[in-house]
Amino acid sequence: MKVKELMSVPIEWVHPSLxxxxxxxxxxxxxxxxxxxxxxRRLLGILTDRDIVCRLVANGGNADDxxxxxxxxxxxxxxxxxxxxxxxxxxxxxKALRRLPxxxxxxxxVGLLSVxxxxxxxxxxxxxxxxxxxxIVRAHQHSAAAQKSRQGPSHRALAWRTEHQDPYFG
Amino acid sequence: xxxxxxxxxxxxxxxxxxxxxATVRQACRRMHERRIGAVLVTDEQDRLLGIFTxxxxxxxxxxxRDPVQTVLKDVMTRNPDTLPPGKTAIEAxxxxxxxxFRHVPVxxxxxxxxxxxxxxxxxGLEQDRLDEETGYWERM
Numbered sequence: 001m002k003v004k005e006l007m008s009v010p011i012e013w014v015h016p017s018l019x020x021x022x023x024x025x026x027x028x029x030x031x032x033x034x035x036x037x038x039x040x041r042r043l044l045g046i047l048t049d050r051d052i053v054c055r056l057v058a059n060g061g062n063a064d065d066x067x068x069x070x071x072x073x074x075x076x077x078x079x080x081x082x083x084x085x086x087x088x089x090x091x092x093x094x095k096a097l098r099r100l101p102x103x104x105x106x107x108x109x110v111g112l113l114s115v116x117x118x119x120x121x122x123x124x125x126x127x128x129x130x131x132x133x134x135x136i137v138r139a140h141q142h143s144a145a146a147q148k149s150r151q152g153p154s155h156r157a158l159a160w161r162t163e164h165q166d167p168y169f170g
Numbered sequence: 171x172x173x174x175x176x177x178x179x180x181x182x183x184x185x186x187x188x189x190x191x192a193t194v195r196q197a198c199r200r201m202h203e204r205r206i207g208a209v210l211v212t213d214e215q216d217r218l219l220g221i222f223t224x225x226x227x228x229x230x231x232x233x234x235r236d237p238v239q240t241v242l243k244d245v246m247t248r249n250p251d252t253l254p255p256g257k258t259a260i261e262a263x264x265x266x267x268x269x270x271f272r273h274v275p276v277x278x279x280x281x282x283x284x285x286x287x288x289x290x291x292x293x294g295l296e297q298d299r300l301d302e303e304t305g306y307w308e309r310m
Contacts, residue, residue, distance in 0.1 A: 002185065007194065021231055021232075022172045024228045024229075024231035025227050025232040026231040027232070028228055028229050028232035028233075029232075033224060033225055033228075049223075049224035049225055049227065050207070050222075050224050051226045052224070052227060052228055053198045053201055053202065053224045053227050053304070054198070054201070055201040057194065057198035057200070057227055057230075057231070057237045058198040058199040058202040058203075060195060060237075082303070128200065156197055
């Protein structure tokens with residue numbers, strides 16, 4: 001089965017310069033926990049409710065002065081709409097991700113694929129391995145990340161401009 | 171595996187609980203520090219009042235409330251679906267699948283919170299069994 005048949009089509013995306021307050025309104029209105037960050041439909045990153053919890057609210061940041069590019073995860077890994085679902089599962093497993101933006105051959109953002117979308121559409125053993133590996137590797141990454149101190153928002157704001165040179169297959 | 175009980179899955183857990191008067195900012199800080207996706211809101215007797223997740227935090231910002239002033243009582247999801255410790259993993263997975271959520275509090279017969287299970291506490295076999303039950307594999 002192709003990624004195209006399983007992905008959810010994002011009806012919304014946000015611009016990196018949008019204040020978090022507005023981004024939160026969009027996520028709330030469309031009832032999503034994850035929204036692609038785009039400029040002219042080119043993918044720059046991903047913003048999740050977890051980013052907002054950990055990088056803004058937990059630190060007492062201001063939702064009107066903080067912008068999407070301060071909190072988003074740049075340099076994202078993506079998959080292609082005409083790829084096989086099993087390949088997408090392999091990317092998720094290897095890169096420890098639970099969601100992948102989906103691009104067409106022109107590299108426009110056309111959808112979002114979550115590990116849940118794969119459920120039942122790839123062989124059970126592949127799904128189970130994807131689920132477990134992505135969880136275990138993530139746990140390792142988190143503990144490694146905890147050793148380093150987090151970059152401040154201003155650093156991130158500068159970073160996304162350089163990071164997003166080729167965010168598609170990072 | 172499929173018959174594993176909730177009590178076994180949550181054995182080593184100390185669930186993150188907060189009082190309804192705790193603020194949204196405090197809850198988010200705990201979620202960040204403990205790397206968890208939800209906090210349980212309980213009263214003095216450890217009885218479950220509600221659950222607070224990242225979705226709820228985004229809603230707080232969207233509604234222009236101040237996370238430092240807003241208390242969980244006002245923004246938590248009240249009376250979430252729960253499971254007793256004797257239920258099996260497959261029953262928990264089915265509840266999550268049907269309800270479309272990722273966290274289910276485990277509540278004892280006396281009504282006190284003893285843990286919380288999330289989607290990622292489960293292992294392959296239980297997922298397989300759910301596939302068989304729902305007949306999804308036929309789509310292959």
